[in-house]
Amino acid sequence: MTGTPILRLVDLSKKFDDLRAVDGIDLEIYDGEFFTVVGPSGSGKTTLLRMLGGMDQPSQGDILLRGERINDIPANRRPTCMVFQSLALFPHRSVGQNIEFSMKMKGIPTADRRARAEQLMAQLHLPLDYYDKNVAQCSGGERQRIALARALAFDPEILFFDEPLSAIDYRLRKTLEKELKDIHRETAKTFVYITHSLEEAMVMSDRIGIMREGKLVQVGTPDEIYNKPRNKFVSEFMGEVNIIEVQKATEDKLECPSLQTQVVGPSQPTGFNSGHLVIRPESVRFLNNSGSAENSVEGTLYNIYSLGSRMQYQVRVGTHVFLVEKLREQGYEGELDDVVKIGWDARDSILVSD
Amino acid sequence: MNRSSSKLTRNLIALWAACILVFMYLPLACVALASFSKNRYFRFPIPKYDTVWYSKAFDSLTVQGLFETSLSIALLVTAISVVLAFFGSLAFARFDWRGRKVFQKIILLPIFFPQAVLGLALLLWLSSIGIIPDWRTAVFAHLIWIVPIATLVMSIQAYSFDPALEEAAFDLGATRWQTFREVTIPILWPGIFSGALFSFLLSWGNFPLSLFTTGADQTIPEWLYAKMVSGYTPLVPTLGALTTLGAALVLLGGYAIIVFSRGKGAK
Amino acid sequence: MASPAAELESRAVESSSRWAEFRAWITQPGVLCSTPVLLLLLIGFLAPLLVVVGYSLMPPRTFDFGHVPTLENFISIVNESYYRSFLWAFGLACITVVLLLIICYPLAYGMAKLFGHWAHLLTLLLVIPLFVSENIRLFGWVLFLIKRGVLLGALESWFGIGADSMLYSVPAIVLGLVYVYLPFTLFPVMLGISMVPRDVTEAARDLGASRWQVFREIELPLAMPGILIGAMLTFVLSLGSLAESKILGGQAVIMIADDIETAFTFGQNWPLGSALSVLLILLVGSLVLYVLRRLDLDEILGRR
Numbered sequence: 001m002t003g004t005p006i007l008r009l010v011d012l013s014k015k016f017d018d019l020r021a022v023d024g025i026d027l028e029i030y031d032g033e034f035f036t037v038v039g040p041s042g043s044g045k046t047t048l049l050r051m052l053g054g055m056d057q058p059s060q061g062d063i064l065l066r067g068e069r070i071n072d073i074p075a076n077r078r079p080t081c082m083v084f085q086s087l088a089l090f091p092h093r094s095v096g097q098n099i100e101f102s103m104k105m106k107g108i109p110t111a112d113r114r115a116r117a118e119q120l121m122a123q124l125h126l127p128l129d130y131y132d133k134n135v136a137q138c139s140g141g142e143r144q145r146i147a148l149a150r151a152l153a154f155d156p157e158i159l160f161f162d163e164p165l166s167a168i169d170y171r172l173r174k175t176l177e178k179e180l181k182d183i184h185r186e187t188a189k190t191f192v193y194i195t196h197s198l199e200e201a202m203v204m205s206d207r208i209g210i211m212r213e214g215k216l217v218q219v220g221t222p223d224e225i226y227n228k229p230r231n232k233f234v235s236e237f238m239g240e241v242n243i244i245e246v247q248k249a250t251e252d253k254l255e256c257p258s259l260q261t262q263v264v265g266p267s268q269p270t271g272f273n274s275g276h277l278v279i280r281p282e283s284v285r286f287l288n289n290s291g292s293a294e295n296s297v298e299g300t301l302y303n304i305y306s307l308g309s310r311m312q313y314q315v316r317v318g319t320h321v322f323l324v325e326k327l328r329e330q331g332y333e334g335e336l337d338d339v340v341k342i343g344w345d346a347r348d349s350i351l352v353s354d
Numbered sequence: 355m356n357r358s359s360s361k362l363t364r365n366l367i368a369l370w371a372a373c374i375l376v377f378m379y380l381p382l383a384c385v386a387l388a389s390f391s392k393n394r395y396f397r398f399p400i401p402k403y404d405t406v407w408y409s410k411a412f413d414s415l416t417v418q419g420l421f422e423t424s425l426s427i428a429l430l431v432t433a434i435s436v437v438l439a440f441f442g443s444l445a446f447a448r449f450d451w452r453g454r455k456v457f458q459k460i461i462l463l464p465i466f467f468p469q470a471v472l473g474l475a476l477l478l479w480l481s482s483i484g485i486i487p488d489w490r491t492a493v494f495a496h497l498i499w500i501v502p503i504a505t506l507v508m509s510i511q512a513y514s515f516d517p518a519l520e521e522a523a524f525d526l527g528a529t530r531w532q533t534f535r536e537v538t539i540p541i542l543w544p545g546i547f548s549g550a551l552f553s554f555l556l557s558w559g560n561f562p563l564s565l566f567t568t569g570a571d572q573t574i575p576e577w578l579y580a581k582m583v584s585g586y587t588p589l590v591p592t593l594g595a596l597t598t599l600g601a602a603l604v605l606l607g608g609y610a611i612i613v614f615s616r617g618k619g620a621k
Numbered sequence: 622m623a624s625p626a627a628e629l630e631s632r633a634v635e636s637s638s639r640w641a642e643f644r645a646w647i648t649q650p651g652v653l654c655s656t657p658v659l660l661l662l663l664i665g666f667l668a669p670l671l672v673v674v675g676y677s678l679m680p681p682r683t684f685d686f687g688h689v690p691t692l693e694n695f696i697s698i699v700n701e702s703y704y705r706s707f708l709w710a711f712g713l714a715c716i717t718v719v720l721l722l723i724i725c726y727p728l729a730y731g732m733a734k735l736f737g738h739w740a741h742l743l744t745l746l747l748v749i750p751l752f753v754s755e756n757i758r759l760f761g762w763v764l765f766l767i768k769r770g771v772l773l774g775a776l777e778s779w780f781g782i783g784a785d786s787m788l789y790s791v792p793a794i795v796l797g798l799v800y801v802y803l804p805f806t807l808f809p810v811m812l813g814i815s816m817v818p819r820d821v822t823e824a825a826r827d828l829g830a831s832r833w834q835v836f837r838e839i840e841l842p843l844a845m846p847g848i849l850i851g852a853m854l855t856f857v858l859s860l861g862s863l864a865e866s867k868i869l870g871g872q873a874v875i876m877i878a879d880d881i882e883t884a885f886t887f888g889q890n891w892p893l894g895s896a897l898s899v900l901l902i903l904l905v906g907s908l909v910l911y912v913l914r915r916l917d918l919d920e921i922l923g924r925r
Contacts (some may be wrong), residue, residue: 007743054828057828075826075827076826076831081827082824084824086818088820088821090824090838101825101830102828102829102830103840105834151828154828154829330700370727371728374724377800377803378803379750380761380762381756381758381760381888382761384764385758387764397770398769398771427802437657438661440653441653441654447922451649451650453652454651455702455918459918460659461911465851465901466854466909467666468856468901470862470881471878474673474894476665477893478895483755496668497661502658513919513922547743559753560750561754561864562863575757579756580866592876594761597757598753598757601753602749
């Protein structure tokens with residue numbers, strides 16, 4: 001994605017006593033993009049977001065908004081707005097009053113406020129008769145929409161999201177993810193979202209940053225992250241994949257101690273010595289009856305799981321347990337403890353560092 | 355929020371807290387100071403320090419009698435109020451039952467009630483049913499005010515009690531009594547202990563209720579008041595300092611026990 | 622028309638089902654657990670109050686119930702200007718509440734939001750004086766304020782400044798009330814402020830509210846239950862206070878509890894004392910009930 005950076009972080013750090021929660025982050029976020037920071041809990045992503053929103057002060061480094069340093073500008077005077085993990089709806093105010101809060105603070109006349117609130121409620125599929133409803137009586141999904149409407153009513157240049165969907169059940173979350181992406185398109189504002197779920201990030205984002213122990217490990221489009229994970233941490237983050245420890249054997253062969261064999265891998269970077277081979281479960285094929293692959297190994301079928309439209313198989317090879325996934329209708333037909341032959345092509349495997 | 359300004363706010367409030375602490379302890383310090391004065395009448399700066407009034411206090415039979423009365427009342431009040439307030443707090447916070455909200459408000463009424471008037475009302479009530487007040491009626495009077503407070507204190511613990519724990523014990527084959535003894539009591543123990551501490555100390559220091567309900571018997575606060583109003587003796591600050599010290603020791607000891615047992619429980 | 626027998630039968634069924642309903646209610650654990658406390662309050666709180674009401678209707682200076690009820694005591698309260706002590710108590714209680722809210726709010730805010738684990742120590746230190754009999758603590762103020770006491774003695778001997786003692790005046794009573802009831806305002810207000818989620822104030826600030834707007838729109842309304850309880854507790858206790866005006870006020874003003882006590886003791890006029898008590902109880906009771914009706918205790922004390 002190209003464009004002008006709306007937000008630039010320069011060596012941004014935050015220390016709590018001895019802990020470097022955020023450790024020297026350099027990043028540019030472009031005007032109008034949907035940027036998601038993904039990381040496990042404790043990776044510092046919430047602290048990062050709170051510094052951007054002005055709730056926490058950086059210990060070091062700068063935050064530049066359109067080139068202006070905003071480190072010392074308090075949250076209420078930043079043109080940014082946060083949707084909190086807890087949503088932080090005002091429990092003593094109605095739905096309408098929550099949405100209108102920022103406009104009331106600015107002293108906008110009541111009638112204008114109401115008009116804008118109703119417009120936002122319509123945009124976010126909130127029934128208009130909810131205007132006077134107590135926020136405590138609204139459902140989880142409705143509360144999400146109220147929180148988003150309240151943030152949009154502030155008319156910020158950038159919206160921050162602190163895992164707002166984490167407490168929502170799976171199906172509703174999927175719906176809200178798509179709605180959020182639609183809202184992003186309609187409003188053309190910059191969204192900065194944090195989550196611990198790469199899957200969630202993939203659905204919505206233009207670009208994704210993977211964070212670990214206060215540092216950004218990899219920044220890229222969902223395609224880049226998916227196809228070229230930089231290291232083992234990023235690959236593990238993508239969910240269930242086969243990760244096999246490998247060492248250099250020859251220029252095009254890799255030694256796999258856990259499989260007790262050598263395999264053909266993708267081209268090795270210069271100076272490569274050891275690392276991990278990542279193979280997606282859906283890239284692995286059963287080769288018992290027919291077919292061939294560049295690499296093949298033999299093992300026993302240990303367990304079979306039904307994943308709905310797909311089937312997942314665990315195959316023990318040496319000390320490694322391979323995951324294989326097939327569409328249900330193309331599944332392997334056999335018994336547990338069968339001796340099976342599985343294989344994959346070198347172009348379906350990715351070589352990553354530790 | 356600007357960093358330096360929020361730090362300034364914090365420091366200002368900390369300074370304010372220090373002022374309030376000084377304010378709270380200033381009179382107690384004055385009492386302690388006066389207790390070491392040799393003179394019969396207090397004046398400042400104190401011309402001559404001495405502990406003569408302490409040794410007199412320890413030797414005095416009057417003081418011994420006062421101490422015994424106060425202690426008997428406080429211990430009896432503690433014992434009874436712990437039991438009543440324990441069940442009260444379960445009704446207050448643990449169980450859902452029709453009438454709970456009303457019960458919660460009834461419990462608060464005696465706390466919000468002027469104690470002097472309550473003491474007088476009890477005096478009238480006792481005399482109209484023909485009971486002559488002595489230290490035992492004072493126990494009863496203290497209970498009216500202290501049981502509700504102990505109930506509130508214990509309720510705070512009872513609120514955080516997860517009923518699933520009792521259900522789990524029951525499910526694992528414990529009888530109701532075993533569940534109560536093995537699960538309910540140990541978990542609510544810190545609350546029970548705090549309630550006991552509050553009961554003892556509030557009874558120990560109570561004056562307005564004792565004033566009207568002890569009859570011929572006298573507690574330490576009553577005696578101090580009588581001597582302050584008429585017939586001042588230097589034993590007043592001495593005894594005042596001693597009871598304050600006693601209360602503080604009980605409180606700190608109790609606090610240490612809570613902290614210690616919490617630490618042990620965590621291991 | 623139903624036959625008498627059938628009617629009788631249906632009545633019996635109705636009463637037995639009502640009886641079963643009552644039995645189901647009474648055997649609930651909550652009802653059983655609340656019974657001992659309620660019994661205590663019935664014989665130790667409600668009964669004495671009824672006796673007081675009864676005495677207030679007896680002719681002046683009688684000591685039993687064997688008389689024709691009369692409103693004489695209430696009439697004499699109005700005629701003999703006892704209402705003055707009511708007004709004093711009311712006024713002083715109001716001043717105390719206002720002063721204490723101003724004094725306590727910043728400290729309560731600090732303890733609830735800023736001091737972290739130091740707040741526990743501070744709480745302990747502020748609770749300790751509560752357990753010292755209030756007349757000892759007030760006596761400490763006497764020692765501090767009295768002529769040749771700690772304050773004036775130090776001023777005179779160290780700085781050569783002579784001043785009059787403020788003891789035995791209205792400000793001294795207010796000082797005593799503020800001092801004694803400070804924890805009663807502080808802790809409920811602290812509880813109230815700690816009920817305001819940090820996220821919510823941050824969200825308000827993020828939405829462009831100034832510090833003052835956050836206070837007025839968010840903190841104050843959300844902390845209101847605690848503030849109300851603190852204010853009410855302080856008001857009610859100050860209204861019925863006795864020791865402050867006696868020990869620090871000398872005879873500067875007479876507050877209502879003074880009058881009540883005098884009527885019972887020196888005055889030997891139980892019915893008059895009872896009538897004064899009834900008025901005080903009505904005043905206090907209606908206020909307490911009004912405030913309590915608006916509060917949900919489960920929410921304040923943290924039921925999950």
